[in-house]
Amino acid sequence: MKIQKEIIDFEKGKSFKLFSPSLKDCFFWHYHPEIELVYVEAINGIRHIGKDISGFTNSDLLLIGSNVPHLNFDYKIQTECRQMVLQMRENFLQDIIDPVPEFDDIRQLLERSYLGLSFSGDTKRIVVEKMHSLMTTGNFDSLIGLIEILQILANSNEVKELNNEDTRIKWFLNDxxxxxxxxxxxxxxxxxxxxxxxxxxxxxxxxxxxxxxxxxxxxxxxxxxxxxxxxxxxxxxxxxxxxxxxxxxxxxxxxxxxxxxxxxxxxxxxxxxxxxxxxxxxxx
Missing domain, CATH: 1.10.10.60 (Homeodomain-like)
Structure with missing residues (x-):
């Protein structure tokens, strides 16, 4: 039950993975170096990202930065719960984004993702639709689709920062x-x-x-x-x-x-x- 490092495996030739986990009866308080985009749909649930513990109703869309401890979002949910989790290889966009000024907004988004970002409104609706479409597209088109998703998130004002300080794993390791x-x-x-x-x-x-x-x-x-x-x-x-x-x-x-x-x-x-x-x- 102490904080665990999750080891994420990726398919060969793919820079990210998109899947639907189910861990309702498991307390999985964990972190990983990969940035993660999570959509969870349930009547009601609790999110715990870094030091933030708060509730959500109906659904939530979250961007969680590298090495930020978080609890699985279906923990102890007693009603129907659906999830989509998109995990990106560590630094897989870094070599592309850093030298290209057109990617500045995405770079800034990923840099502040360590706070834990919750998106709502039209941003959530549009991004979830695009996440669904990624499941049926080929490798190259899905990569372009992911970049489009990140650009939408980067330009959104329908966002809430869940933490106001750095809560990456180095802070929690002493606990x-x-x-x-x-x-x-x-x-x-x-x-x-x-x-x-x-x-x-x-x-x-x-x-x-x-x-x-x-x-x-x-x-x-x-x-x-x-x-x-x-x-x-x-x-x-x-x-x-x-x-x-x-x-x-x-x-x-x-x-x-x-x-x-x-x-x-x-x-x-x-x-x-x-x-x-x-x-x-x-x-x-």
Whole structure:
């Protein structure tokens, strides 16, 4: 469960690979020198890239830079999840891009990808369509298609930087605590009253030291992270047959009014509003 280096194999004669992984029951907290473009489609999920831990609804398109630790995006998703992952050989465009001024925008995009970039709107829609088309084109045309995708991303203003500092692996290598142990504890206990003293003891830290460690790793307190996880799980249950009141207790909240208030703070709408809007999309 500690950070692993993923070894990526490429087909001979190909500079990138495009595939659809499925690792739902695996905690794969990993990094690799290859830059990666990921599209994930699910009712709801959690992304963890570098120090950023945040939720997404419906889908997400992400560009992840070289050696940035990240968790597999289908981890513990309980509903249908589809993914496309595009991984580029290390430095495969560098010799082409650096001397050519027309590629300046792409070069700058790849240079800032270490922050973790999330794309939305028309950018996401167009790029996903082009990623699908890459699966049926020949080697040369697919390479040109990838360059077109990178140019679209480079010129987009529908982008969010997920980290505000360098979180490449050199920063994480000093961390000896297994984040996977913490994730598993939260997943198994989010519907109960979580005990920070118990999880601190599990990873051999005092409660105060654990709280400092967790805040440094995630930029969130342990309580805030658990509540964030509960809200993300609540979104899944709200789109099933449970009522708002049932969901409140299913995810571990003891007060309906507090659940409603916290949900609106995190999501921007009440549980009832969220359910009505997204159920209409699913049923439509």
């Amino acid at each position: 000896k605590i297994r984040m996977g142990t913490i994730y598993d504890y939260i997943h198994e206990n989010y519907d109960k009253k979580t005990n920070v003293n118990h999880i601190a003891a599990t990873v051999n830290l005092s409660t105060a030291a654990f709280c400092r460690y967790f805040k440094k790793q995630t930029n969130m307190t342990f309580t805030d992270f658990v509540n964030n996880y509960r809200i993300n799980q609540a979104k899944i249950f709200l789109l099933k047959d449970s009522s708002v009141t049932e969901v409140c207790f299913q995810v571990g909240f003891e007060s309906l009014s507090y659940f409603n208030k916290l949900f609106k703070q995190h999501v921007g709408e009440t549980p009832s509003e969220f359910r009505k809007k997204h159920l209409a999309k699913i049923e439509g």
